Amino acid sequence: MTILSQLNSPAMYLICGGVIAVVALICVVFMIRAYRAGLAIGMDATKMRRVIISSTTFTILPAVGILLGVIALSGALGTPLPWLRLSVIGALHYETQVAQGAAESVGLSGLNATEMTATAFSTITLVMSACIMGGILMSIFFTKRYTKRLGSSDSKSGGVAGGFGDKAMTAMFIGLVSAYVGNYVGQLVSGEGLFTFAGSWTPIAVMAVAAIAMAVFLYLAEKKQAAWVENFSIAGSMLCGMIAAVLIG
Amino acid sequence: MNNSFELYNARTHRIGRLACALCAVLFLGAPFLMGAVLGGKPDMAAFGRALLAVGPVWIISSVAEYLIYTPMLGAGGSYLAFITGNLINMKIPCAINARDMVGAKSGTAENEIISTLSIATSSLVTILVLALGVVLLLPLQPLLQNPALQPAFDNVVPALFGAMAYKYFRGNLKVAALPLVAMCLLFTFVPSLSSATSFMILPAGGIAIAIAYMLHKKGAKAQ
Numbered sequence: 001m002t003i004l005s006q007l008n009s010p011a012m013y014l015i016c017g018g019v020i021a022v023v024a025l026i027c028v029v030f031m032i033r034a035y036r037a038g039l040a041i042g043m044d045a046t047k048m049r050r051v052i053i054s055s056t057t058f059t060i061l062p063a064v065g066i067l068l069g070v071i072a073l074s075g076a077l078g079t080p081l082p083w084l085r086l087s088v089i090g091a092l093h094y095e096t097q098v099a100q101g102a103a104e105s106v107g108l109s110g111l112n113a114t115e116m117t118a119t120a121f122s123t124i125t126l127v128m129s130a131c132i133m134g135g136i137l138m139s140i141f142f143t144k145r146y147t148k149r150l151g152s153s154d155s156k157s158g159g160v161a162g163g164f165g166d167k168a169m170t171a172m173f174i175g176l177v178s179a180y181v182g183n184y185v186g187q188l189v190s191g192e193g194l195f196t197f198a199g200s201w202t203p204i205a206v207m208a209v210a211a212i213a214m215a216v217f218l219y220l221a222e223k224k225q226a227a228w229v230e231n232f233s234i235a236g237s238m239l240c241g242m243i244a245a246v247l248i249g
Numbered sequence: 250m251n252n253s254f255e256l257y258n259a260r261t262h263r264i265g266r267l268a269c270a271l272c273a274v275l276f277l278g279a280p281f282l283m284g285a286v287l288g289g290k291p292d293m294a295a296f297g298r299a300l301l302a303v304g305p306v307w308i309i310s311s312v313a314e315y316l317i318y319t320p321m322l323g324a325g326g327s328y329l330a331f332i333t334g335n336l337i338n339m340k341i342p343c344a345i346n347a348r349d350m351v352g353a354k355s356g357t358a359e360n361e362i363i364s365t366l367s368i369a370t371s372s373l374v375t376i377l378v379l380a381l382g383v384v385l386l387l388p389l390q391p392l393l394q395n396p397a398l399q400p401a402f403d404n405v406v407p408a409l410f411g412a413m414a415y416k417y418f419r420g421n422l423k424v425a426a427l428p429l430v431a432m433c434l435l436f437t438f439v440p441s442l443s444s445a446t447s448f449m450i451l452p453a454g455g456i457a458i459a460i461a462y463m464l465h466k467k468g469a470k471a472q
Contacts, residue, residue, distance in 0.1 A: 011286045019275045023332060024376050026268045030329050031369035033264075037257040038362040051347045051363050055370035058346060062339045063378035065405035068393055070379060071386065079383060081283075087379045088372075089276060089334040098303055105299030106292065118289025125280035126291045127299040133273060134311030135331035140269045142315075144262045147324045150356070164465050166355045169321050171424050171461035173345055174417050175454030176337070178428040180410045182453070183446045186436020191443070202400065203407035210411030218416070234346055234412050241408030242401035249400060 003116045007078025016084035023088040050231060057235040061242070069095065076103075076111045081125060089132055102127035181207065202248050210241030254358045258324060261365075265328030272332045313451060320355070321345065325365035333372040338406050342413050343371045349416075423464060428456040 006012075038048050066086050073082035073095060085095050096111075102124040103111040111124075184203040191199030217233035220226045284290035314336060319327040322344055330340045347367035353360040382389060392398070418425040432453050436442055442449060 006287055009286075012283065015279055015282055015286070019279055020376060020380070022275060023272065024373060026272070026332065027329060027369045027372045027376075029264065029268075030261075030325055030365055031373070033257065033261070034325060034362045034365035034369065037254060038359075038366070040253050040257075041358050041362075043359060043362060047351050048362070048366055051351060051366050052370050054350055055343050055347055055367040056374050058343045059339060059371040059374040060378060062335070062405055062409065063375045064382075064393075065402050066335065066339075066375065067379055067382035068402045070382065071390060071393060074386075079386060083379060083383050084279070086335075087376050089272070089332060091335050091338065094307065098307060101303035102299040105302045106295040118284065118287035119292050120289075120295075121287065122280045122284030122289055123291040123295050123299065125283060126277070126296050127303065129276045129280060130296075130300060131304045131307040132311055132334070133277070134308050135315045136269045136273050136276075138312060138315040139319075139328055139331045140266050140273070143265065143319060143324055143327060146319055147327075150320050164462065167461045167465055168458050169345075169355045170417060170421060171457035172317065172321065172454040173341070173413075174421060174425045175428050175452075175457040176341070176450045177410050177414045177417065178425065178432045178457070179446055179449040179453040180406070181414060181429060182432025182434075182436040182449070183443050184407060185433040186438075186440050187443055189437045190440040194438075194440075203404060206404040206407040207411030207414065210408045211415035214412040214415040215419075230350060233416075234342070234409070237412035237415075238405070238408040241411050242404060245400040245404040245408070246398060 003118065003121070004078055004113045006118070007116075007121065008080065012078065012080040016080040019084055020087045054231040054234075057232050061235055061238050072096070073099065073111075076113050076116065077121070077124070081121075085128060089136070090128070091132075094132060095128065098128050098131050099124055202245055205248055206241040206245045209244035210237045213237040213240035258361070261325045261328070265324065269328060269332060310448065313448070317450065317454065321364075322368065323361040323364045325361060326368045329365065329368045329372060333368070333375070335375065338409065339375070340368050340371055342409060343367050346413075346416075421461075424457050424461045427460060428453040431456060 035048060039045060070079065070082040070086050073085075077099065082095065100111045103120070105127070106120045106123050108115045108120055184207065188199040188201050188204055189195060189197055214233060214237040217229055217236055221230040221233065280291055315327075315331065318330065318336060318341055321341060322330055326344055330336055330344075333340070344364045344367045347363050348355075348360055351359070351363055353363045393402075418429075432449065435449070
């Protein structure tokens with residue numbers, strides 16, 4: 001039995017599927033509780049259903065992208081582990097880099113199935129799990145105090161700072177997007193050497209097309225009173241951007 | 250805030266902590282179980298070396314993510330998001346989009362509910378898509394790995410941020426201009442920072458928040 005067939009064995013699917021099922025159950029519990037709590041405080045059920053529909057459409061395309069990450073990693077790690085890692089806790093950009101680094105640290109020349117052993121595999125898996133535990137551990141020990149503190153500072157801050165919370169959140173998100181846009185611009189201009197303009201312009205073109213598509217969706221939603229369009233605006237804009245990427249090639 | 254919501258919040262923390270602890274045990278225990286099934290338990294010396302080699306940057310990054318994103322997501326949303334992962338490329342934009350769609354204000358009960366609903370839905374859809382994908386992996390593989398379609402999947406994140414950029418920049422040009430220009434210049438002059446983009450969110454966010462605060466203060470004085 002080759003290592004890859006061992007990694008793709010029913011027992012491995014059972015372990016990974018079991019963990020994923022537990023996480024799915026946790027999501028269902030949180031979802032039902034939130035929905036009921038929303039009704040209890042008088043929130044509009046239609047509004048909550050809109051959030052569910054919009055979040056569903058929003059997620060499908062990125063999830064297909066993540067599925068490609070599962071396929072990419074399955075050649076070296078089998079299918080069950082990447083399936084587990086990318087269904088829960090993991091992140092597309094994180095898994096490949098950590099798996100690669102961990103493989104080198106355990107003595108493999110890189111992440112490949114030909115050199116993989118059972119010990120190397122379980123060690124790589126443990127490294128991948130341990131390195132991303134920060135968020136979960138911080139949540140266990142600090143979220144209650146942290147969110148309480150955020151809540152109390154919000155309620156204490158009257159006057160100038162009062163009502164600034166929303167603007168701060170939007171500003172933080174603008175910072176997040178700015179960092180990524182800056183990265184794409186930097187890669188185009190200096191990615192292949194300072195000011196050579198030899199880097200890839202595809203990400204910037206994709207961003208531009210997605211932004212134009214979003215402008216059209218928002219125009220339809222706001223000016224033509226087609227509010228339902230907003231549910232699909234992100235997914236639709238992304239699809240336009242991704243089609244542009246295929247056309248650019 | 251009424252009593253029923255305070256009770257909901259208190260229980261959310263209890264359930265959230267339990268869920269996180271359970272998941273930590275499962276995520277860290279699974280490699281040992283897999284090792285037992287495969288006949289090769291983790292080599293703890295090699296694990297220590299690997300942790301030292303690749304761990305610090307990701308451990309610091311996950312702590313920074315916690316500090317940045319918890320205020321955006323609220324209690325229920327953040328417990329779920331840190332269990333289910335894919336924050337920057339999926340959960341955060343999804344929750345922010347949902348919040349803005351219904352006009353929920355941060356720190357309110359409504360925001361807490363919307364954020365939790367949005368992240369739970371997004372997580373379940375991801376789990377479902379991946380499970381279907383794994384079941385259909387063989388028949389789907391030729392289609393998904395078709396070289397003609399690769400650029401589309403290589404550019405999911407730029408497509409997402411292009412759409413989000415328009416949505417958030419259009420009403421906040423004064424806030425967005427400086428961090429955007431600063432980040433473009435920084436990544437142009439130091440292109441090697443590309444591998445540390447997630448860390449650069451902190452200074453970019455800091456600049457944006459400072460400008461937003463100044464504008465907020467100015468607006469309050471004018472009233």
